[in-house]
Amino acid sequence: MSGEASSLSSGLVLQGVDDVEDYIWANEGEGSLPWDRFSHVFDLVQNGNQAFRENHFEEAINCYSRANNIKPGDPIILGNRSAAYSRISHFLKQRPASTSEYRPLNGLDPTIHAELALKDADKEGSLDKLEKYELAQDIILAGLQVDPFSNPLRVSLRNLESMLPTMMSKSLGKPERSDDFDCTLCLKLLFExxxxxxxxxxxxxxxxxxxxxxxxxxxxxxxxxxxxxxxxxxxxxxxx
Structure with a gap:
């Protein structure tokens, strides 16, 4: 998204704060930190300011947030982070909906994940009925790679893992049935x-x-x- 923000800002003027405030090298008075921690805060703010000026707003927000965790309540850190949030909000406001549909900022739409996972769940159910448990497990794991938070797939995986040892022991040593001796009319084993x-x-x-x-x-x-x-x-x- 930072690259898109950079290209967008080159053609449009983003409203909000034009620049951020540099952090002063001063660690005295109330609320002072050990010099090693203060130096780390100073470096984080400087990196955040550089990222802000290069229109890498997410990176800037991350640097300011890390600095705020070390020195909470600092007005310069909070002000700079607020400016970064303001700039990124204006970028999102100016981003066309068609661009978001073509190139989402945060991955695929959740409904697309759900549709992809549903196909794997249906296929897993069919393989389960055919007693092809290992292949069904592979299908579930492939679906979870698409949508790791799919509740139907996670429930199916737990159920399959709980019953897999029992089913595998029953099918152990049992030859896999082929359709070489099936009747093409009734689709059953040939009789007479x-x-x-x-x-x-x-x-x-x-x-x-x-x-x-x-x-x-x-x-x-x-x-x-x-x-x-x-x-x-x-x-x-x-x-x-």
């Missing part, structure tokens, strides 16, 4: 599979109930005769 002459397999009941014409559903080739159940495929499936 029938193989067509073109080499595609379906459940016997699915094939007979759905075939209203003499063509294979996969390649639309003519099925000249109904193939009987493949004995070899049945024997292979019975091993499971």
């Amino acid at each position: 599979p029938v193989t067509t002459p073109c080499g595609h397999s379906f459940c016997r009941s699915c094939l007979f109930q759905s075939m209203d014409r003499g063509q294979c559903f996969a390649v639309y080739l003519h099925v000249s005769s109904y193939a009987s159940a493949s004995i070899h495929l049945i024997c292979f499936l019975m091993l499971f």
Whole structure:
């Protein structure tokens, strides 16, 4: 934002205090500090003044605030910080809304963070139902990188971490099921599979109930005769 403030002030006159007051090298009387601490305060104010004159208002405010923590209530420090706040407020007032939408000063809009995190939450829920817990955990962590304060994602992560050891122990040693032996008609494991002459397999009941014409559903080739159940495929499936 400091760079934008510098470019903006080169074309527009920012209202408010034109300059800040230099800090005097004097540490006497009531409220005096040890010289090492006073020297640190002096350096902070000088750095803040330089940042102010270069239109780096956030850096100037930070320096003045640190100096005020060491020597609270100092009129010069408070006055300079007030001037920096005044200049930065006028900069924000003059900044067009279209510029803020195109280039936000403080990151993405919170609603955008929420929308991005919601997609990860939905994907995590789907993976959870598929019992892909490790992948679901990775999706949650990726969503938290986008929006670290998303309550739905944080709750989902806690719930998943609490149930992950139990679910992993249940699935330990259990082979991952593939869809190589699924029927393309009912999308379930082949039952009494029938193989067509073109080499595609379906459940016997699915094939007979759905075939209203003499063509294979996969390649639309003519099925000249109904193939009987493949004995070899049945024997292979019975091993499971």
